[in-house]
Amino acid sequence: VGKITSDEWRRGTDALRISSLPILATALRELDDLVIQRKEPIKRPLSPVASVTRRTSASTTKTHELYNRSRYWDYAQNVERAFGELYQFCFTLSKPPQSRNMDMETATALWSVLLSTRYPIIGDITTFLNENSSYRGANKDIWNMVYEFCRTVHPNLDNYEDDAAWPTLLDDFVSWKRGKSHDGAGSQWSV
C-alpha cells in the first residue's frame, strides 16, 4: 500500500522543516488531532504585542515554532476542506498505481481510521462489508460516496432516499441495517 518516494519525502520534510523523528511525531499527532480527531487547534504562541512590533513578533514566532506550522494554520482555518483533501489523497495513495480500485480490506481499514471518530456509522458499514464478501473492491465512486453518505445521512438513516443515486453497495447496506434494526424493534416489542 501507499508509496512515497524519497524525493517527495525530502521535499515534504523540507517544507515543514522537520528534521527528527520526535518532531515528525509531534507534527503528525497535531495533524491527527486537528483533522481527524477534530480537537481544537493548538493555541498560537502568544506573540508579544503584535500591533507595535510586527516584524519582531513574526520572527520570534518563527523561531519559537518546533517546525513550520504555516500549513497547520492553513488547515485550522478550514478543517472540513483539509479533511476532504486528505480523504481524496488517501485513495490515490493507497490503491495500486495501475488499478482503478482499492481492495476492500484496505478500504475498510482506511475508513475506520479516517471516519470512525466523527461518523460511528462507518463501523456498521465495515461490519456489513465483512459479512458480505461479494464486494470486491472500492472504486473512486464508492470511496467518495461513502464519505458523502457519512456526511449527509442521519445515523438512523431516516433521510436516506432509496431512489437517489447511491451506489448499490450503500443501498444494500441500508436495507441490511434497516432489516437488523427492524429485528431489534421486534424483539423489543415482545418484551
Place this chain on the structure above:
Amino acid sequence: MTSAGNTSSQLPPSTADLATTWAFLEEGVDHIMTKLQTGVSYTKYIGLYTVAYNYCTSSRMHGDTAPAPGSRTGANLMGSDLYNNLIRYFVAHLKSLREQSDSLLDEALLRYYAREWDRYTTGANYVNRLFTYLNRHWVKRERDEGRKGVYPVYTLALVQWRTNFFLHVQNRNGKLAGAILRLIERQRNGETIDQGLVKKVVDSFVSLGLDDTDINKTSLDVYKEHLEIPFLEATEKYYEQESEAFLAENSVSDYLKKAEERLREEEDRVDRYLNAETKKQLISKCEHVLIRQHAPLMWKSFQNLLDYDKDEDLQRMYALLSRIPEGLEPLRRNFEEHVKKAGMTAVSKLVGEGTDNTDGLDPKAYVDALLEVHRKNSDTVTRSFRGEAGFVASLDKACREFVNRNAATGTSTTKSPELLAKHADMLLRKNNKMAEEEDLEGALNRVMILFKYIEDKDVFQTFYTTKLSKRLIHGVSASDEAEASMISKLKEACGFEYTNKLQRMFTDMSLSKDLTDQFKERMQQNHDDMDINFSIMVLGTNFWPLSAPNNDFIIPPDIFPTYDRFSKYYQTKHSGRKLTWLWNYSKNELRTNYLNQKYILMTSSYQMAVLLQYNKHDTLSLDELIAATAISKDILTQVLTLLVKAKVLINEESDQYDLNPSMSIILSKKIRVNLNQPIKAEVKAESSEVLKTVDEDRKYVIQATIVRIMKARKTMKNQPLIQEVISQISQRFAPKIPDIKKAIDTLLEKEYIERVEGTKDTFAYVA
C-alpha cells in the same frame, strides 16, 4: 263627407280626416281579423289599401299641429295616428279573446289558444300587407331614428298578443305552459296526446320571442323563460320519481332497458314538438337523472353481469354510462380486475389439476388456458364495449399481468416466455397434429397474441432461438413457410434486430445444403471409396446458440477420412475460417451386419463411437470405452445406459458392456431404430443454460443502453436516466432498477461515466 265617413262600403276621399279614415279602416281590419273565412273582396282589399295609402301620403296639415320645417313631415304625423289607432284596436280585440279564455283549462285552453293564434296571425299578416306603405315609410323612419318601441304592423300584432293575451294567461301560475307540461306528462305516462296541438302552441312561444334591436331576428327568450325552464324542471322531477320507483321494484337489467328507452323517447320528443335548442339541455338533464344518479348502482352490478356473460346488458350499461363523464372509468377498472382474476383462476386450475411441480406443465395446455381467457374477454370488449380504447387498454393491462405472473410462474417472469416458446416449437415441428396450413397459421397468430403481452421478450427470443436451432439441425421443422411466417410476425412485432439471428440461421442452412452438394461432387471426382454418406451443416458461431462439447472425442477411424477430407476442402474454400466440430449435435446411421435381420440404427455421434468399438470386440469395460472414445465418464455412462435400455448392449456385470448378439431382443418391427434420445442431463440443463445466457445478455444490454443515452445527453440526473433506460429497454424486457443501478456502478468503475463533482446524483459521459 261626415255622413259618408260612417259607411264602410264607401271609400272616403283622399282628403278625409282621421276619424273618417280610421272608421273605414277599422271596419276592414276587424273583418280580416275576426271573420276572414267569410272572404274579403278584391275591390274592398284594394280600397282599404288605397285609403291607408292616401292617408299616409296626404300632405294636409292637421289643425293646429304645424310641422316643423324640414324635420317632421305630414306623413309622420299621419302615420303615428294610424299606428296608435291600430294599437288601440289590437288591445281591444285581444281583451275580448282573453276574456273568453278565462274559464278554460288544460287541453281546452290549448285548443282555444291554438285556434285563436292561427286566426290572429293569419289576419295580422293580411293587415300587415294593408299597411305596407306605413311599414315602409313611417315605421322605417321611426325605427331609423331610434324609436325601438315602434314595429311593423305584423310584429306589432305579435307584441300586442304577447302583452295582452299571452302574458295575461301565463301570469296565472303559468297556466298555458302548465297545460302543455301536463299534456307531456300524460304522454310520458303512456297516453296518446295531440302532438300537433302541442307543437302549434310551442311554436307560438318561439314566434313571440322578439329581438327589439333587430326585428328580423327571433329570440328564444319567451320560449326559454315560459316553457323550457319549467319543462326541464318537470322532466327532472318526473324521472327522479320514476327511476326511484322503478328500481325499487325491478332489476338493474330492466332499468337499463327502461333508461335507454326513455332517453330515446326524449330525443324524439324534441324532434316532434319542441325547439331543437332544447335537445342538449333536456338530454343532459335526463342523463343526469337517469344515469348519473344511478351510476353507483350500475357500477355495482357490473361484476354480476360479467360473471353471467350478460352481453346485451353489458352493452346497454356501456352505452348508458358512456354518455356521462367519468361514467366508464369504474367499469374499466372493474373489468381489468375481472380479466386478471379470470386469468389467474384459469392458470391455478391448470396447475392444480396437473402435477404439483410446474416443471411438468404442458406448454400447450398453459397457452390454451391463457388464450381462452383473452379470447373470451376480447370478445366482450368488441361486442359489448364496441372496442372502446379504454377497455382495450384495461384488457391489455390485465392480460399483461396474468400472462407474466400467475400460479404457474410464481415470481419468475421467465416462465411464461419459456412455455410460449416451447409451445411455438411444438407447433412448428413435424408430426404436429395441427400441421394443416390454415390451422397452423392461426395457431401461430394466437402465439403472437400472447407474445404481445410477454414482458421478457428476450427470454422468449433465447428459447425460440434454441428451439429453432434444434428443429433445423435435426430436420424436424414442419415447413419452411411456417417458419418464415413466424419469423416475419416476430419481426413485425419487435423489429429487424430481434429476428436477425433467426434469419441468419436459415441462411446458414441453405448455404450448408449447397456446400454438402459441392463437396459430394468434388469427392466423386477425386475418390471412389466414398462408402459413407455425408452431409454437413456449417453454422456461424455468432448466430447459433450452440456450444462445442467440453470433453475430448476421439474420431473413430471409420469416419476419420471423411472428416479429414472435408476439413481440407473447407480450408481451401474459405481459408482462415475455423471449423469447430460439434460432435454433441451430430447424428449417424449405422447398418448392422451381425444379425440375421439388417437394421439401421440411428444414433448420436457418441453412440456411434461406442458401437463402432464392437466391430472389434464383443465385450468392453467402461474404462476401455473411455480410453477408446475419450468421452467423459458421466456422459459416457448415460450414453451406455441408453444403449443398454435399447438392448443393443448388455450390462450384466458392473462397468462391463457386451454386445447383444441375439437380435430378437430389439423388439422392433421397424428396420430403422432410433436410439438417439436426448440425454436427461442435457434436457434439464437446457432451461437454466438459456436463462443464464439471458441474464448475461441483459447486463450488457443495460450497460450499452446507458452508454448510448449518456453519449447523447452528456450529463443526466439519476432518476431521469433510469426512466429513460426503462423506456428504451421495456420493448425487450422489464429491467429491474437494482440491475440498472448495478450497471451504473459498473460504468462508473470502468469510467465510461462519472459523477459530476459537487453533485450526488448527476452523471456525466466520459468521452
